[in-house]
Amino acid sequence: MSKLQVSLAISDYDHVRDFVYGRVTAEGLDINFQVLPTPEIFDRATRDQEWDVCEMSLGKWTGMFSQGDDSLVPIPVFPSRVFRHSALYVKKDSGVDTLDKLRGRRVGDPDFAHTAGIYARGFLMHDVGIKLEEIEWVQAGTNKPGRHENLELNLPAAVKRVSVPDKTLDGMLLAGEIDAILSAIPPKSFIAGNPNMVRLVPNHIEVETEYFNRTGIFPIMHFVAIKRALFERNPWMAVNLYRAFEEAKDRSIARIKNMMISHLPLPWNPDNARRATAMFGADFWPYGVEPNRKTLEAFLNFTYEQGVAHRKVKLDEVFPPSVQHILKV
Incomplete structure (x- = not known):
């Protein structure tokens, strides 16, 4: 059976790299990855929707969605998180x-x-x-x-x-x-x-x-989104993408924790991972809705009270049901 061909734009992160370079694959998908700076991705994705799947700004997407633009369907994969x-x-x-x-x-x-x-x-x-x-x-x-x-x-x-x-x-x-x-x-x-x-x-x-x-807020900057028309024709791709991103992230975290060699050019990586585990839990970079509910709900409230969102967007509106409760296998 032939695979669905899709284009995907994302920035350069260690925790997505195994997916981008083929060490991890998404079932049923043949992906043309393009690694670009996030400002360029956001600009081209919101203006011309040049890719089938792309990294997307939470703020920009929420503002667009609150004004009736539902052309992008997010999945709860969060490549960038930064306290501000x-x-x-x-x-x-x-x-x-x-x-x-x-x-x-x-x-x-x-x-x-x-x-x-x-x-x-x-x-x-x-x-x-x-x-x-x-x-x-x-x-x-x-x-x-x-x-x-x-x-x-x-x-x-x-x-x-x-x-x-x-x-x-x-x-x-x-x-x-x-x-x-x-x-x-x-x-x-x-x-x-x-x-x-x-x-x-x-x-x-x-x-x-x-x-x-x-x-309990660990700020999420970006998520991954699929063109709605493509998602509606192929709803299975959301979970398959999620699983691939999750596996790539888990492999990255394993590299950080490796005490035998330094996968990243920074001292004390395993010690930093232990400190992160003590603060955030065993999965200190969680994907999915439930582990991030507090952060996401706070953010949606912020967008509305600051006038970025034109109406209050509810968390249950953001992600399709298929990725809100994913079976762990």
């Missing part, structure tokens, strides 16, 4: 040295629907107590000018939002035109070691650990 207390940058000695001092300030971000920003605004609102309208939000490219908001927002009336497409957040922060940057992509001055640009939360690992222990 580390995504806030300020000018050194500016007086903004704690999260609560962002109240009344101008904060720049590349676009309001980028997932990192949604999580960060979530903890600013719920944990620090800053209302969305107590910050003026400035939109611009982090390191390159010309970036625009690419999703229609439904911001609360009191929220101030301005776009400055001819400037960069990096330049505006150093010039004193904004007070902080909120971005998944680090400002180029920070990467270059400019001493005038620092993280607002320098001890972010400690802060993020406490945040997880208190809230």
Whole structure:
């Protein structure tokens, strides 16, 4: 029997690599993999839907879905997860040295629907107590000018939002035109070691650990999505894809835990895996709906209260029933 030919775009992760390069396969599928940067995947997938299956931003998808665009069907495979207390940058000695001092300030971000920003605004609102309208939000490219908001927002009336497409957040922060940057992509001055640009939360690992222990939220940035028309013709492919991604992830985690040789060029990988197990559980990078329910429900609430989602999206709407409860074999 011939296999279903599909195209799949995803970024380069160790925990998907065995699938991409054929050491793991998905039953019934002949896949043309394309490994690309995530911003390019998101742009091409949302504008032209160039692939049958692709990695997708949670924030962008939720905003689109809330406005009636259900052209992509997600499966609960989460290639990227990052705590985002580390995504806030300020000018050194500016007086903004704690999260609560962002109240009344101008904060720049590349676009309001980028997932990192949604999580960060979530903890600013719920944990620090800053209302969305107590910050003026400035939109611009982090390191390159010309970036625009690419999703229609439904911001609360009191929220101030301005776009400055001819400037960069990096330049505006150093010039004193904004007070902080909120971005998944680090400002180029920070990467270059400019001493005038620092993280607002320098001890972010400690802060993020406490945040997880208190809230149970382990931020999910991206999931994998299938074109709806293709999924509806071949509903079996969702579970088969899920199983392949799960096997590739398990093989990656086994490499991290290997004490005999170093599969990754970083010291103490097995020790880091033990610490992650103690904090997150035996499967410290879980796929599936139930192990991630708390994180996903919190995120969906954040998108609605921040005006990224035009209506409140329920978790049961997000994933098809076939992948909500997958038999472990």
